[in-house]
Amino acid sequence: MQLPGGIEWVLLIVVIIVVFFGVKKIPQLARSFGKATGEYEKARTQAKNELQQIKSKEKVGREKLEEIADTLGIDYTNKNDDDLREAIEFAVNKEKEK
Numbered sequence: 001m002q003l004p005g006g007i008e009w010v011l012l013i014v015v016i017i018v019v020f021f022g023v024k025k026i027p028q029l030a031r032s033f034g035k036a037t038g039e040y041e042k043a044r045t046q047a048k049n050e051l052q053q054i055k056s057k058e059k060v061g062r063e064k065l066e067e068i069a070d071t072l073g074i075d076y077t078n079k080n081d082d083d084l085r086e087a088i089e090f091a092v093n094k095e096k097e098k
Contacts (some may be wrong), residue, residue: 006089008069061081065081065084065085065088066084068088069084069088072088072091072092072095073091074087074088074091
């Protein structure tokens, strides 16, 4: 006995779907599947855009920190964002005390 080939499997699946759901339900199932696919793509695009916004805010934040550090005369070349924030806060507090 030989197993069915590719086209035969597709025909078998189509016949099972028609028998199980009926001819009138197939367009509704196709619409639901299309809507679900559209919603998935919309959510994926939205998540991608949010990620890009977060990444761009981080870059702007670092640039702003470097600009403030330049104004205060702080060397920022070997400092990460947290260390730079601490150095800026220390310099601002030091200036307030004067």
